[in-house]
Amino acid sequence: MNQRISRRDLLRTVGASSLATGFSGVLAGGAAVADEPQPSGFTGSVLKANVAQSTATCPTIVNGEVIQPQRKLSLLDQTDVLVVGGGSAGVAAAIAARRTGAQVTLVERYNHFGGLWTGGLVLVVIGHMVKGPKQVCMGIGEEMMRRLEKIDGGIMNRGPGKNPTVDAEALKFVMLDMVAEAGVKVFLHCWGVDAIMEGDAVRGAVFESKSGRQAILAKVVVDATGDGDVFAAAGAEFEHRTYNIGLVSRIGNLDKLGPAAKEGRPPRGLGASTPIPGVNWVNMLGPERDGLDVAELSRLEMNHRRQIWKQLEKLRKTPGYERVYLLETAPQLGVRITRTLVGVKTLTHEDIRTGARFPDVIAVGGFTEPKGEEWHIPYGVLVPRKVEQLLTAGRCISAALKTADNIRLIPVCFATGHAAGVAAAVAAQDGCPPRAVEVPKVQRILREQEAYLG
Numbered sequence: 001m002n003q004r005i006s007r008r009d010l011l012r013t014v015g016a017s018s019l020a021t022g023f024s025g026v027l028a029g030g031a032a033v034a035d036e037p038q039p040s041g042f043t044g045s046v047l048k049a050n051v052a053q054s055t056a057t058c059p060t061i062v063n064g065e066v067i068q069p070q071r072k073l074s075l076l077d078q079t080d081v082l083v084v085g086g087g088s089a090g091v092a093a094a095i096a097a098r099r100t101g102a103q104v105t106l107v108e109r110y111n112h113f114g115g116l117w118t119g120g121l122v123l124v125v126i127g128h129m130v131k132g133p134k135q136v137c138m139g140i141g142e143e144m145m146r147r148l149e150k151i152d153g154g155i156m157n158r159g160p161g162k163n164p165t166v167d168a169e170a171l172k173f174v175m176l177d178m179v180a181e182a183g184v185k186v187f188l189h190c191w192g193v194d195a196i197m198e199g200d201a202v203r204g205a206v207f208e209s210k211s212g213r214q215a216i217l218a219k220v221v222v223d224a225t226g227d228g229d230v231f232a233a234a235g236a237e238f239e240h241r242t243y244n245i246g247l248v249s250r251i252g253n254l255d256k257l258g259p260a261a262k263e264g265r266p267p268r269g270l271g272a273s274t275p276i277p278g279v280n281w282v283n284m285l286g287p288e289r290d291g292l293d294v295a296e297l298s299r300l301e302m303n304h305r306r307q308i309w310k311q312l313e314k315l316r317k318t319p320g321y322e323r324v325y326l327l328e329t330a331p332q333l334g335v336r337i338t339r340t341l342v343g344v345k346t347l348t349h350e351d352i353r354t355g356a357r358f359p360d361v362i363a364v365g366g367f368t369e370p371k372g373e374e375w376h377i378p379y380g381v382l383v384p385r386k387v388e389q390l391l392t393a394g395r396c397i398s399a400a401l402k403t404a405d406n407i408r409l410i411p412v413c414f415a416t417g418h419a420a421g422v423a424a425a426v427a428a429q430d431g432c433p434p435r436a437v438e439v440p441k442v443q444r445i446l447r448e449q450e451a452y453l454g
C-alpha cells in the first residue's frame with residue numbers, strides 16, 4: 001500500500017475483495033485468496049433435496065422447563081490462538097499473535113471488523129497523547145492509521161497533538177486487508193456463546209452461526225468481545241456494570257446549507273466533521289443502563305432511533321438546514337461498559353492520575369489533550385485471577401470503574417489488544433499458561449512490533 005488509493009478504488013476493492021474466511025480462506029504462507037470471478041447473471045443450485053434435520057438434539061420441555069439435551073458439537077477449527085471479537089482490540093490481538101508466529105483464528109459476530117470504532121460509528125480516536133505533544137499508543141493501531149492516510153478520505157486530523165477522525169468503511173477495509181495479509185483465519189457471522197472447559201482451563205469456545213452450533217479448540221483464547229462474553233462463560237470473576245448507552249449516527253449535506261444557516265448560532269445536534277465532505281458523525285451519550293439485558297438493549301435501540309429521527313426533523317425545520325439528511329444510524333448500539341474482568345491486577349484511577357509505572361508494563365495510555373504524564377498498563381489486567389489459558393483485551397480489562405473513561409478509549413483498546421495477542425502467542429509457543437509467560441519476552445516482541453512501552 002505505497003500509493004494513495006482513491007475513494008472509488010477503495011469501494012471497488014472492498015466490493016470485489018474476497019476476505020479470507022474459513023479453512024480455504026487463507027493460503028499457506030498467509031496470502032489472501034484471489035478474487036472469485038463475478039458471474040454475469042443469477043445462478044443457483046439445489047445442494048440437497050427434501051432435507052429434514054433430526055430433532056433429537058432440540059430442547060424439550062421437561063416439568064415445565066426448557067431443557068437442552070447433551071449433544072456432540074462438530075469442530076469448526078483448531079488453532080494456537082483463538083481471538084473472539086473483531087473490534088479494535090481483537091483485530092490488533094489477532095494480527096499481533098500471527099506476526100509473533102502463532103496460528104490464529106479470529107471470530108466476529110458481525111460482517112466486518114472494527115467493533116464500535118467502525119460499526120458503532122465512533123470515528124474519533126482520543127486518549128493516545130501526553131504532553132509534548134507525544135503519541136503513546138502506537139504499534140498495530142498506529143499502523144492502521146498510517147494505512148488510512150494513504151486512502152483518499154480515509155482519515156483526517158492526523159498529527160502531533162491532534163485527535164484523528166477515521167472513515168468507517170476505509171477502516172473496515174484496512175482492517176480486513178491487514179488481517180488477511182497477516183494470515184489470520186477468519187470466521188464472520190459467528191457468535192461466541194460458550195467456553196469449552198477442562199477443569200480451570202479454557203480449551204476453546206462454542207459458536208452459533210448459520211452452520212449451527214460448533215466448537216473451536218485453541219491453546220489460548222483471547223476474549224476481545226468488549227463484554228467479556230467468554231471470560232464470563234469460563235467462570236472468571238468479573239464486575240457487572242451499568243454505563244451510558246447511546247446510538248451514533250451520521251448526517252449528510254452539511255456542505256449544502258442554505259444562506260440562512262450563516263445567521264445566528266448553529267443548531268444543536270450537528271456533530272463533528274468526518275473525512276467525507278459534508279458528512280458529520282453525531283455522538284450520543286444516552287442513559288446509564290445494563291448492556292447485558294436484551295430487553296433493555298431493544299428498548300434503547302427503538303428509543304434512540306426515534307430520538308435521532310425527531311432530532312433530524314427539527315434540524316430540517318431550521319432555516320438553511322432543510323437539505324440535511326440522515327445518512328445512517330450505527331449498525332452497532334453504543335454499549336460502553338458491561339463486564340470488566342477481575343484480573344491478577346486491577347488498574348486504579350490513582351495509577352492513571354499519578355502516572356504509575358509497572359515492571360510488567362504492556363501498554364501505555366494518554367489523554368484527549370496533549371497534557372499530563374503517560375500512565376502504564378500492567379500485564380496482570382489482562383489475566384484472570386483463576387481461569388487458565390485465557391486473556392482479555394479492550395474495554396473489558398481489569399480496571400476500576402473510575403478509570404472507565406480512560407481504558408475504554410480506542411487507542412488504549414488497540415494497545416491492550418496488541419499486548420494480549422503477543423502474550424497469547426508466546427504462551428501457546430512456550431507451552432505455558434498466559435499467567436506464567438516471560439513478560440520481558442512479551443515486552444521485547446511488542447517493542448519489535450513498534451508498540452510503545454515507555
Ligand SMILES: Cc1cc2nc3c(=O)[nH]c(=O)nc-3n(C[C@H](O)[C@H](O)[C@H](O)COP(=O)(O)OP(=O)(O)OC[C@H]3O[C@@H](n4cnc5c(N)ncnc54)[C@H](O)[C@@H]3O)c2cc1C
Nearest residue numbers: 085087088089109115116126192225226334394395408410
Ligand atoms: C457512543 C460511544 C462513543 C464513544 N466515543 C469515543 C471517542 O470519541 N473516542 C474513543 O477513542 N473512544 C470512544 N468510545 C469508546 C470506544 O469506541 C470503545 O471503547 C472501543 O472501540 C472498544 O473496543 P473493543 O475492541 O474493546 O470493543 P468493541 O469495539 O465493542 O469490539 C468487540 C467486538 O467483538 C464482537 N463481539 C462481541 N461479542 C461477541 C461474541 N459473543 N462473539 C463474537 N463476536 C463478538 C463485536 O461485534 C465487536 O466487533 C465511545 C464508545 C461509545 C459506545
